Amino acid sequence: MLTSWRALTLWKRVFIGLFLGIFIGLGLHYGLGPEKGGMIAEKWIYPFGQAFVKMIKMLVVPLIATTLVSGVIAMGDPKRLGSLGMRTIGLYMATTFFAVWLGLAVGTIFQPGAGMGELISGGAQGVDAVSQKLAKSGAAQKGLSDYLLTIIPSNPVKALANGDVLPIIFFSILMGVGILLTGEKGKPLADFFDSASEVVMKVTMMVMNLAPYGVLALMAWVMGTKGLGILSSIGKLAAALYIACFLQIILVYGGLIVKTILRLPLVRFFYGIADALGVAYSTASSNATLPVTISCAENNLGVDKSVAGSVLPMGATINMDGTAIYLGIIALFAAQALGIDLTFGQYMMVALTATLTSIGAAGIPSAGLLLAAGVLSVIGVTDVQSTLIIAFIFPFDRLLDMMRTATNVTGDVAVACTVAKWDDQLDEEVFKAKSVV
Numbered sequence: 001m002l003t004s005w006r007a008l009t010l011w012k013r014v015f016i017g018l019f020l021g022i023f024i025g026l027g028l029h030y031g032l033g034p035e036k037g038g039m040i041a042e043k044w045i046y047p048f049g050q051a052f053v054k055m056i057k058m059l060v061v062p063l064i065a066t067t068l069v070s071g072v073i074a075m076g077d078p079k080r081l082g083s084l085g086m087r088t089i090g091l092y093m094a095t096t097f098f099a100v101w102l103g104l105a106v107g108t109i110f111q112p113g114a115g116m117g118e119l120i121s122g123g124a125q126g127v128d129a130v131s132q133k134l135a136k137s138g139a140a141q142k143g144l145s146d147y148l149l150t151i152i153p154s155n156p157v158k159a160l161a162n163g164d165v166l167p168i169i170f171f172s173i174l175m176g177v178g179i180l181l182t183g184e185k186g187k188p189l190a191d192f193f194d195s196a197s198e199v200v201m202k203v204t205m206m207v208m209n210l211a212p213y214g215v216l217a218l219m220a221w222v223m224g225t226k227g228l229g230i231l232s233s234i235g236k237l238a239a240a241l242y243i244a245c246f247l248q249i250i251l252v253y254g255g256l257i258v259k260t261i262l263r264l265p266l267v268r269f270f271y272g273i274a275d276a277l278g279v280a281y282s283t284a285s286s287n288a289t290l291p292v293t294i295s296c297a298e299n300n301l302g303v304d305k306s307v308a309g310s311v312l313p314m315g316a317t318i319n320m321d322g323t324a325i326y327l328g329i330i331a332l333f334a335a336q337a338l339g340i341d342l343t344f345g346q347y348m349m350v351a352l353t354a355t356l357t358s359i360g361a362a363g364i365p366s367a368g369l370l371l372a373a374g375v376l377s378v379i380g381v382t383d384v385q386s387t388l389i390i391a392f393i394f395p396f397d398r399l400l401d402m403m404r405t406a407t408n409v410t411g412d413v414a415v416a417c418t419v420a421k422w423d424d425q426l427d428e429e430v431f432k433a434k435s436v437v
């Protein structure tokens with residue numbers, strides 16, 4: 001029994017954990033009642049989920065720092081960095097552009113906010129708590145130049161300690177370039193980072209063996225505390241988001257990128273990222289998923305370390321197509337609920353701010369929703385109204401967050417494969433072969 005469980009590939013175990021978790025959570029919620037079942041899920045099951053999330057989060061900083069430095073060293077020539085960087089950013093922007101318009105189109109067709117005006121003002125709970133959270137995230141929302149400046153760490157050690165991903169990326173790239181340019185004298189450090197990145201990857205795989213249980217606990221917690229009610233109150237919003245995200249994944253990443261640009265088998269791509277999808281969906285955090293994303297891209301899809309180690313950490317931070325879709329849909333939800341007629345100019349403004357906000361959002365749970373106020377303000381929603389809307393959605397956001405995070409992560413991998421292919425760093429034999437993890 002135990003051996004056959006271990007013989008299953010990890011993603012299968014992850015999905016079994018996911019479904020069992022849903023099953024157990026719903027059993028608790030409806031078997032023991034929302035109060036008691038929810039309490040058990042929160043008190044006795046959630047800590048296991050949290051432990052798993054903490055363990056993967058623990059790996060994010062060591063993983064980015066080591067894989068990025070050794071990734072840059074593996075490029076062998078600092079000149080390659082420029083073209084790689086431009087292509088990466090260009091592709092990230094392009095996929096987000098599709099995402100925003102897709103979200104706006106689906107939101108216009110589905111009208112998730114129609115008839116919600118009354119409900120929002122009557123049904124928003126915890127408005128105070130949400131306004132406090134908003135105030136905090138509002139403080140983090142800065143102008144573009146301020147944002148760009150935060151990428152340069154004033155103290156790299158502090159950036160490592162705080163887990164500030166972009167400054168760590170910036171410093172690690174520079175370190176890698178420095179080691180390359182130093183030549184012979186830099187060799188010991190190059191070997192050190194190479195060995196360190198291998199070791200951190202190994203530790204990641206060890207932790208990943210716990211994923212099925214962590215995912216089970218997280219799903220049982222969501223379903224046990226919220227039950228299926230999570231679907232009914234925001235059913236249309238959830239449907240619009242899920243459909244738009246599925247379209248983005250299938251049409252843009254699958255059809256356009258994997259089939260048309262890469263000319264590689266779709267099925268292999270999705271099998272290859274199944275672990276990352278399961279973890280992204282259950283943790284709702286691109287950052288926490290990063291170690292798994294990197295390992296899927298390298299081991300299952302044949303993306304060279306020099307590309308996976310640099311493109312993916314960046315993607316987890318700046319490329320959030322699911323979040324961009326979501327922000328567009330929320331803007332439409334608000335406009336429909338409040339009876340605001342949007343002009344074409346306002347659509348454009350929503351698209352632009354949704355794109356920028358998705359770039360600025362951190363890869364952590366609920367980041368997208370907390371930053372929605374900025375997008376809502378461009379269509380004339382007042383602060384009070386946007387707090388109400390966000391407070392209304394907040395209790396159900398987890399279900400939405402899971403889907404947009406899975407989309408965010410899929411987008412990162414699709415772009416990493418493309419950059420790798422263009423740079424001759426994609427091992428297509430590995431891509432086409434059966435997944436190894």
Ligand code: ASP
Binds near residue numbers: 286287364369401
């Ligand atoms: N949770 C998402 C992520 O980590 C961000 C969001 O809230 O949209 O990718």
